[in-house]
Structures are given as C-alpha cells and as structure tokens.
Amino acid sequence: MATEPPEGAARDWTIPQGWERYTAAEHEVWRTLYARQRAALADRAVPEFLEGLALLDMGSGIPDFRRLSERLMSLTGWQVVAVPGLVPEAVFFEHLANRRFVAGNFIRKPEELDYLEAPDVFHDVFGHVPLLAHPVFANYMEAYGRGGLRAMRLGALDKLARLYWYTVEFGLIETPAGLRIYGAGILSSLAESRYALESPKPRRLAFDLERVLRTRYRIDAFQDLYFVIPSFEALLRQTLETDFAPLYRRLATLPDLAIDAELPSDRPLALAAA
Template sequence: MSPMPEAPPPGAAPDWTVPQQWARFTRAEHALWDRLYARQLALLPGRAVPQFLDGLKALDLGAGGVPDYRRLNERLMRLTGWQVVAVPGLVPDDVFFGHLSNRRFVAGNFLRRPDQIDYLQEPDIFHDVFGHVPLLADPVFADYMQAYGEGGLRSMRHGALHKLARLYWYTVEFGLMETADGIRIFGAGILSSAGESRFAIEDPSPNRLGFDLMRVMRTRYRIDDYQQGYFVIPSFEALLRQTLETDFAPLYKELAALPDLSPDAILPGDRVFTRGTQARPVSAPAQ
C-alpha cells in the first residue's frame, strides 16, 4: 500500500474534502449501485439490526442510483445533525477523527467496478454510504460515532491509536448486537458484503463473544478474509455509555503491559455466544 500523502491532493480542500460531482456518475454506475442495493436489501431483513433498516427508509437510500449527498444530507442533518462529505480516498487519521468529532462522515468518491462486486480492498461509496450512513440516522449510534472521533484524537496523543482502532473495527465495521430476536449485524463491513452478511450470523466457523472494552482493544483483527471472531454488544446505549464513562488514559497504560490476543482466541472469562469451529481456511497471517 502506498504511503499516505502528507498534504491533500490537488483539487481537495485543506480538510481533504472534494465536491461529490454527482452528475459525473455514469448510467452503468447507477445501475451497479442499484444491483448492490437490491442484493443487500434482500439479505438483511432478519440479519441486520432494525435501526439499520429504519435508517435505510428514513434516508431513502434506495431511491435509485448513487445517492446525491446534497439530498442525503438534507435528511440526515434534520435527523441527527450529521452530514456525509466526499474525499478522494483514504485520509490521515487526524483528518478522519476531526471530521467524526464534528459529525461529518467521510466517504470515498468512487464506486467499485462490476468485477469487484464481491470484494475490493479500499472502501468505496457503497461500503461507506450504504454500510455506514443509515445508522447515523439513529441518535444513539450517531453520538457514539462522534465520541469515537473525539477519542481518536486523544488516542494519538497517547500513542495508542492502534489499540483504539480495534474498537472501531469490532464495532463500527464488524459489530454484532444481541437483540430479543437473536444476534443481528450492525457493522458496515458486514452490512455491505453479501457473503459476510450470511457468514457473520449463520456460519459455524467464527467465534461470537460478548463485548468487553479491554478484551476488544487487545484483540488483533484480519483485513484479508472474513473475521475469525466477532464481538456482540448488548445495545447502542450500552456501547455509548461505556465509551463516554471510560477514562482511556489509564486503560491505554494497562493495555501496554498486556499481550495482544489472536483473532480466534477465547479466554476463560469470555461470554461465549458461539464457540466457532474455525473451519474456514486462514488465507494469510492475521493483521
């Protein structure tokens, strides 16, 4: 992977945002968005948390084609004060956290190609907008995302960003929630993936463990394959409360003295929803 540029690329503002230029999306790209949307919409009822499905309706993301951020933001701002801003690609950590702390979600400004429909490494507009944005219409989750951005800026001062990144990974990207109807998905990396939408809930291979803040921040994660383990939160309210009530500075010191855990580890004190078979082959070393 190429190193992150130190300055915004040509055409980007000092905060790395760029105009979406919605009119530049082609008919074929709009059709591909609709194809991806329809596929996930058929899969996610009964698998996704109800707040996500409610957000899809509230934001009208299925209106047809790639969403126009101007219209999307009108709805989102009224609901929770958040907005989506386009960026040319991955942005530096401090820029990312700065936007989150000001209730701005950065989204890639390109759509995957048809031959990448099932996987691509860099997040595109479908992952960012379909996967992430509907939950920003939920007031509690919206507050959690802002709190995470503020915490991210603080973590950089403690040299602990790699620990806090695991919290984002195992909640915002690959989180599960315990509900009265069973375990449901809220992580965007799962919600935007047809294969992992099934795997995360139904496959016997991964562990599904109860969420514990320190446990999560000790656990490495995979970037090359489906997860070997997922963490299950009790609710968005509980996640937000723990994030706001925790003093992270002493937690980072404690974490520095503890060994990291492998993505497939199960500890004696874990609450185990599913003890996975780990039958899915590991294609590369865990990251």
C-alpha cells in the same frame, strides 16, 4: 500516507462528490448492490439500520451527498462529505468529532460486485450512513472521533483502531430476535452478511472493552471473531464513561491477543435467541 491533501482537495481533504458525473451504468451498479443487500439483510440487520435505510431513501441510485446530508442533518446533525480515498487519521477523527462522515465518491465496477480492496461509495454510504440516522449510534460515532484525537496524543491509536474494527466495521448486536448485524463491513458484503450469522466457524463473544482493545484483527478474509454488544446505549455509555488514559497505560503492560486466543473470562454467545 501523505499528510498534505492531494491536488484538488480542500485542507480538510474534502472534494466535490461530482454526483452529476456518475454514469447510468454506475447508478445501475448501486441499484444492483442495494437491491440484493436489502433483501439479504431483511432478517439479518439490526432494525435500526433498516429504519435508517427507509428514512434516507437511497435505493434509486448513488445518493447525492448534498441531499443525503440535508436528511441526516434534520435527524441527527450529521453530514456526508466526499474524500479522494483514505485520509490521515487526524483528518478522519476531526471529521467524525464534528459529525461529518467521510466517504469515497467512486463506485466499484460490475465485475467487482463481490470483492473490492478499497472501500467505495457503496461500502461507505450504504454500510455506514443508515445508522447515523439513529441518535444513539450517531452520538457513539462522534464520541469515537473525539476519542481518536485523544488516542493520537496518548500514542494509543493502534488500540483504539480495534474498537472501530470490532464495532463500527464488524460488530454484532443482541436483539430479542437473536444476534443481528450492525457493522458496515458485514452489512455491505453479501457473503459475509450470511457468514457472520450462519457459519459455525467464527466465534461470537460478548463485548468486553479491554478484550477488544487487546485483540488483533485481519483485513484480508472473513472474520474469525466477532464481538457482540448488548445495545447501542450500552456501547455509548461505556465509551463515554471510561477514562481511556489509564486503560491505555494498563494495556501497554499486557500482550496483544491473537484472534484465536481464548480467555477464561470470554463469554461465547449463540446465534439463536434464548
């Protein structure tokens, strides 16, 4: 990936969203995706996500990042900034560490509703932003950004990337009603939002930080493994209280784990509430 921003982007890789240039058809794609995901997630998403959707009021069309950021700033101090696509790791972490969430400004075509190779504005904003209205998760995302900058200095970015994958993108959480979804990669996918909570195929393991940092993942299929956190508070606390430097040194002496690896310490979790 290029280390210099493309033409038209600022030094931090941000660009104008260009909200006024979206067509009626593009807004209709958003409304279609929003309506079906909102219905599918009513009893599948963590309640804090659904509360964020209601607070941010994003159902009428592609959100204007300026107005969306005003609402978020008043709630948790976050804002959403547009970027031309994937950005370098250092740029990404710097934005997160300063409570800026980067989002692509293009939206998929009508024939791509169910699958898209690159994350678009629906994945980035619908999937990620509602939980940024939740103070504890918002703090976790800032902490992850700061941790990412440190991991780059320590040469351990490959390990920390797994934490993002298995929490922010594909995380499940325990609730009194049973397991629920909070990972954006699941929340923005109609098929995986059903698969993650209903299919008998994937394993669902209690979250263990070292286990997560050792475990590989794949990006080209539904997940065969999900990690389940007990609460956002527990996730944030473990992130803030762990000294990652000695953990990285320890992990450097251990082999990575395949997705289908089984450890004696693994604790599988059932779908239904106990």
